[in-house]
Amino acid sequence: MSYQAHFKVWRGDADGGGLAGFDVTVNEGEVVLDIIHRLQATAAPDLAVRWNCKAGKCGSCSAEINGRPRLMCMTRMSVFDPAETITVTPMRAFPVVRDLVTDVSYNYAKAREVASFVPPPGVGPGEYRMRQQDVDRVQEFRKCIECFLCQNTCHVVRDHEENKPAFAGPRFLMRVAELDMHPLDAAAETGVDRKAAARAEHGLGYCNITKCCTEVCPEQIKITDNALIPLKERVVDRSYDPLVWLGNKIRRRGREHEA
Incomplete structure (x- = not known):
């Protein structure tokens, strides 16, 4: 009709x-x-x-x-x-x-700023082993089709042009979260601190978890609940948890003595 x-x-x-x-x-x-x-x-x-x-x-x-x-x-x-x-x-x-x-080139520039996956040393192709729950956790984020609707609806990007240089947006903060949660990512062994980068380089602190990005995602990825909030929790633990702070300080002292 x-x-x-x-x-x-x-x-x-x-x-x-x-x-x-x-x-x-x-x-x-x-x-x-x-x-x-x-x-x-x-x-x-x-x-x-x-x-x-x-x-x-x-x-x-x-x-x-x-x-x-x-x-x-x-x-x-x-x-x-x-x-x-x-x-x-x-x-x-x-x-x-x-x-x-x-012109969505802003998004491609932000993608290049995220350090790529680092394979674990000494593990050859076909030798990777992961628990199914770890596979399921990161696989959700891999469904992203990069439509950039989440980037478009995020008010930090949408309403404040001046924030763009310092803010990666939900799509690429989700990418950081995906890599940080990946049990085989060995970026830390090469000097890449994904949690510190999320805060200092990708502007995680700008996100105030309004969930507008999740609402428009055509793949129904729970961007806020499963990526952004856990990433914020990991960053807070790293920065403010007194036991984590003490452990990091002890490890740094140990490395200084070894050097």
Whole structure:
């Protein structure tokens, strides 16, 4: 069953723009990305939109639909009232390139700042052994499709441009948490302190765990509860627990004597 819907789509570039209105046919079972493609085919052939898989796995068609960060390919038209005006705008936290396409290079820069996994010394390929509960814990974070909706909705990034240089955002703090929880990561033996880096280099203290990142994650990753809060607890234990502090001081003295 088809019906006519009214869309408002943001058109413009880095110099500015505004909402353009369109009346477009909607067919049963379609998603917002289908409608954007129909607009390209019928009314706005120069409309810029980023997409690839149309299956909710590439993360490229992120936008804001009626003000909520969503994947266009996973937002069914059936969730809206047929009489409702659907507004589609680019992600607000990132600079607009053109129309619905934004410059997400901030995220790639932050990814490069996270020290990579360090294999344990003396363990060859095929010799890694992990308990299933450890596999399950880090596997959840590996479901991330890097749609950057969590980055976009985080108010630390979204509303405060001045925070971006010092704040990695929930997606990459989750990556730090994943590596810090990984039982085979030997980064500490190479001098990489992931907990200290989370606090000093990636801006963990800026996060006030509002859970907005978790709410928009299309993979239902519990970013706040399973990554950010445990990472904060580990950092606090390292920095403020008196027994941990004493143990670290004793170890440092021991290394100084050995040297």
